[in-house]
Each structure stands twice: as structure tokens, then as C-alpha cells.
Amino acid sequence: DPQFVKATTLRHEEPHQDKIYYFFREDNPDKSPEAPRNISRVAQLCKVPAGVARFDPPGWGQDSVWLGCRGCCSIPHARVGVWGFLGGSSAVCVYSFGDIDAVFRTSRLKGYNGPSPEVKPGQCVPAGQHTPSETFKIADSHPEVEERVEPLGPGRSPLFHNKHRYRKIGVHQVAAGDGRRYNVLYLATDKGSIHKVVELPDGVQNVVEIQVFPSKDPIHSMILDHARAVLYVGSGSRVLELPMDMCGAYRNNCHSCVLARDPYCGWANGSCLSLALARGVLQNLSVDSWRGSCQRSDVKEGMWGCDFRNISVTPLSRYYLNCSIESHYATYNWYHEDALVKSCNTSRPQPDCFHFIPSVRREHYGHYVCVSEEDGFRQALVKERLMDRRSFLPQRGRAPPAPAPRLHPLLVLLVLLVLARLLH
Structure with missing residues (x-):
């Protein structure tokens, strides 16, 4: 069964050539061990009524031919980003709409060796003209093209x-403080979270989760409102509105x-603000030019x-000590009483830096600090003091102290009289 991901429209100078592209995933019919479990595809439909055919997967009709690729997403006016599952992982690629359109126009249908009909499958006709029934028959029996679309970029490799x-995926272009425009991807995971990923000059960075x-409800829908710069996210029971900038997520x-190297956000007036709310903010999207424009506020061991x-x-x-990874350019270290006990390598994707204590003993109690360091700036992110729970509980097996003896009032009076006689 197809799992639909995205639909988008590509406009042409001739209105009848406007196309609708559907991006979806389906189970791979190839069940061999080395074959991927899922295949990501794109289907094409003519937008004008004369070119719209019935919707009946897997034989989609006149203008719905399939081509194999690894998942899809859209970047307005320019490119289409594609993802696919590789084992338990995902790959995100960038494709050209021009390349996709060319494959649909020029590629042969997979498994079809007959003569070309007057109107080819995938060809849109002007309003008032009709598509021959022969075209529908061929498209229904041969709904896939032979050629594949190769991703853009060096080595035709994934973006990341x-x-x-x-x-789910959504893409928005935003103008940063340096005057350049950056592509920002919003990716919904199967765990109910959203990754905000930015294409930077030196590579791709997941700036926040x-x-x-x-x-952790699954995300069933995600829509970007580009005009209002908000993101609508829906689960099975509710819909939330999130700002695209998400500047409040940073410390x-x-x-x-x-x-954070987020093109939406910058530092001004003592706060991390959206560029839409403040101008002249301090922002840096290039690692090479960063020289620590913020005032120094280092932390040191023992302090x-x-x-x-x-x-x-x-x-x-x-017991697990957990420190969230906020930047994949920083190093993260756990210290116990100023002694290093765990370092995390952020070059490999991981959401947290864990320090696991399999069996807590006397030497494990005390002060723990998680410190991040990036470009000479160090800060304490998590500070915990582990204490023995027994010190908070009443001790058992020990008899309560005996109360002080109390003398009867008459006995006290008798003792006083005896003392008085002795003194005389």
C-alpha cells in the first residue's frame, strides 16, 4: 500500500502543461536480503481536468507513471528533496524538477516494447482535446518508467x-542576517519529534530537535505556512501551531x-530572538569566521x-545521567567531582550524551556536571548531585533511646526533706 508523503505543483508557461507530483513510499516487491525494504517513488498527473485520470493504484491511469527513487520532498521553485529508508536509517537527497520532468518525457515505459501511441502516457493535452483509450490501456499495464532520477550534488550522493x-518533511527558504538565503528542512520522525536541519556553506546541520x-504521539500531518512562518503539526487527537524560528528552544x-547556527535566530538585547522581530542581531553561520564575538563566560572545573x-x-x-546534545560541532564531557568520566563523539548522529552507572556504589555518589565546549566556549548544561537514598530514610533495627526517668512529686519532696535534715 502506498504511503503518501507530499504533493506539489509545477507550473509551465503553457497552462495545460502544469503538473502535479505525488511523492510516496511503498513496499519493495524485491524481497531479497540485500534489497531495501521500502521504495520511494514520484507520480505525475496533469493538472487541467482534461489530463486528470482516475486514481487507482497501482495502475494510475493516463498521466500517472511511476519512477523509482528514494523518497521525496519539495523545495519551492527549485528542487525536490528525497528521502528513503536504508535499513533502520533515512537518507535525504535533492533532486531537480527539471530532471524529473525530463525522465517522464523521454524515458521508455518499463516492460513496454510496443509502438508509441499518438498521445504518450504522461503527456498532457490542451483543454478540448481527448486522450485516446489506447494511452490509458498502456499506462494501466505499464505504470513505471525505466530511467531513474539521480540526485544533485557531488557524487550524486544524499544530502545527508x-x-x-x-x-513527514517540509522545506522553507529564509533570509539570514548575512543577506544569503538558506534552505531549512523540517523533518518529522517516527518518535513524534521534529528535526530542524539547515543547509550551511560547510554542510548540513541538525540545529535543534x-x-x-x-x-510522543506519532505525527500524522505537518503543514508549513510560509506566509506566516508557522508550522502546523497534527497527531491523532490534536493540532499544534509552532513558530518556524523556534528560537526559544536555545539556551x-x-x-x-x-x-546554534540557525539562520532564523540571533542575539540581541540580552535574548535569542527571531530576525523577524529584531534587526542588527549577532549571528554567525560560518565556522571559519567565528571568533567569539560574545563576551567570555567560561566555566572551569571546581567552580x-x-x-x-x-x-x-x-x-x-x-542510573543514567543524560545530557542533551544541542550542537553537533561541540564536544560533550561528563565530570564526577572534577574528574572526566565520559566523553561523547558528536560526529556520529546521537541525540544525547549518556553516562551509565550499572551498579551505584559509595564511590559513585557526589557531584556530576555535563560540559559542552565549542570554539573555546564552555558551559555547564546539566548539574546533578547523587545522594544515598538511605540517608533520607529512618534507620531500622535500632531501639529508640530510652526516655529520661521521671520521679514522683512525693518522692521528690521526701528527698528534699532528707537533704534539709542533713544540712542542719
């Missing part, structure tokens, strides 16, 4: 790939805001401050 499985629904300090979060942990239990 990682371990997440993406379900937003967990949309607290209960409210200059270094975190600028080092973490006192604002630790106290955590009571039962001896011999397991």
Missing part, C-alpha cells in the same frame, strides 16, 4: 543520512544562540557553583 526514520507532543545566552539538582539513588541500582 542518519539513524532516524522520517515520516523539538518533541512536539509530551507523550538564553549569547554563545548558545549564535553557535561549578551550588545550583546542583539533588537526586536520591538506592545503592546497587542502575
Whole structure:
């Protein structure tokens, strides 16, 4: 069964040549072990009524021929980005609408060796003309073209790939403070979160991950409102509106805001703000030109401050220390009483830096700090103090202290009389 991802329109100078493209995924009929589980495809329909055929997968009719590619997404006016599942991962590619249109126009139908009809499958006809029934028959029996569309970019390789499985995609172009325009991708995962990915001069960066629904509800729909710069995300029970800039997701300090390398956001007036709300903000999207324009506010071992979060942990239990990775250009380290206990390599995609204690013992209690470092800027992201839970519980097996003895009032009076006689 096809799983639809996106639909978009491509306009031509001649109105009857306007096309609608449907991007979808389906199970791979090739069940061999080396074959991918899913195949991503694009189908074409003529937009004018005369060119629209019945919708009946897998034989889609006159103008719905299929070509094999690995998942699809759209970038307005220019390109189409494509993703596909590779094992348990996803790959995102960029394709040219011109290349897609050329494949539909020039490629032979897969498995068809007969003569070409007067109107070829995939060919749009002007209003008032009719498509011969022979064209419908050929398209229904041979709905796929032979040629494949190759992605753009060096080596015809994916724009990026990682371990997440993406379900929905949207793309927006935004003008940054340097005057350049950047493509920003919004990718919905199968875990109910959204990745905001930016095409930067030196590569692609996942700048932030937003967990949309607290209960990790699957995202069933995602729509970008380019005019209002908002993102509508729907689950099975509700719809939320999110700002495309998402500047509030970054830690409210200059270094975190600028080092996020988000073209929507910059530092101004003591806050991380959207460029739509403030001009002349401090922003940097190139690693080479960054020289630390923010004021220095380093952290050093042994000077973490006192604002630790106290955590009571039962001896011999397991415990995870979790530090969210905010930048894939930074290094993340866990320290225990100023001693390094864990380093995380952010060159490989991972959402968090974990330090796992399989069995908590006396030497594991104390102060833990997760520190990120990027371009000379260091900051403490998580500070926890592990404490023995037994110190918070009443101790058992020990008899309560005996109360002090109390004397009867008459006995006290008798003792006083005896003392008085002795003194005389």
C-alpha cells in the first residue's frame, strides 16, 4: 500500500502543461536480503481536468507513471528533496524538477516494447482535446518508467543520512542576517519529534530537535505556512501551531544562540530572538569566521557553583545521567567531582550524551556536571548531585533511646526533706 508523503505543483508557461507530483513510499516487491525494504517513488498527473485520470493504484491511469527513487520532498521553485529508508536509517537527497520532468518525457515505459501511441502516457493535452483509450490501456499495464532520477550534488550522493526514520518533511527558504538565503528542512520522525536541519556553506546541520507532543504521539500531518512562518503539526487527537524560528528552544545566552547556527535566530538585547522581530542581531553561520564575538563566560572545573539538582539513588541500582546534545560541532564531557568520566563523539548522529552507572556504589555518589565546549566556549548544561537514598530514610533495627526517668512529686519532696535534715 502506498504511503503518501507530499504533493506539489509545477507550473509551465503553457497552462495545460502544469503538473502535479505525488511523492510516496511503498513496499519493495524485491524481497531479497540485500534489497531495501521500502521504495520511494514520484507520480505525475496533469493538472487541467482534461489530463486528470482516475486514481487507482497501482495502475494510475493516463498521466500517472511511476519512477523509482528514494523518497521525496519539495523545495519551492527549485528542487525536490528525497528521502528513503536504508535499513533502520533515512537518507535525504535533492533532486531537480527539471530532471524529473525530463525522465517522464523521454524515458521508455518499463516492460513496454510496443509502438508509441499518438498521445504518450504522461503527456498532457490542451483543454478540448481527448486522450485516446489506447494511452490509458498502456499506462494501466505499464505504470513505471525505466530511467531513474539521480540526485544533485557531488557524487550524486544524499544530502545527508542518519539513524532516524522520517515520516513527514517540509522545506522553507529564509533570509539570514548575512543577506544569503538558506534552505531549512523540517523533518518529522517516527518518535513524534521534529528535526530542524539547515543547509550551511560547510554542510548540513541538525540545529535543534523539538518533541512536539509530551507523550510522543506519532505525527500524522505537518503543514508549513510560509506566509506566516508557522508550522502546523497534527497527531491523532490534536493540532499544534509552532513558530518556524523556534528560537526559544536555545539556551538564553549569547554563545548558545549564535553557535546554534540557525539562520532564523540571533542575539540581541540580552535574548535569542527571531530576525523577524529584531534587526542588527549577532549571528554567525560560518565556522571559519567565528571568533567569539560574545563576551567570555567560561566555566572551569571546581567552580561549578551550588545550583546542583539533588537526586536520591538506592545503592546497587542502575542510573543514567543524560545530557542533551544541542550542537553537533561541540564536544560533550561528563565530570564526577572534577574528574572526566565520559566523553561523547558528536560526529556520529546521537541525540544525547549518556553516562551509565550499572551498579551505584559509595564511590559513585557526589557531584556530576555535563560540559559542552565549542570554539573555546564552555558551559555547564546539566548539574546533578547523587545522594544515598538511605540517608533520607529512618534507620531500622535500632531501639529508640530510652526516655529520661521521671520521679514522683512525693518522692521528690521526701528527698528534699532528707537533704534539709542533713544540712542542719
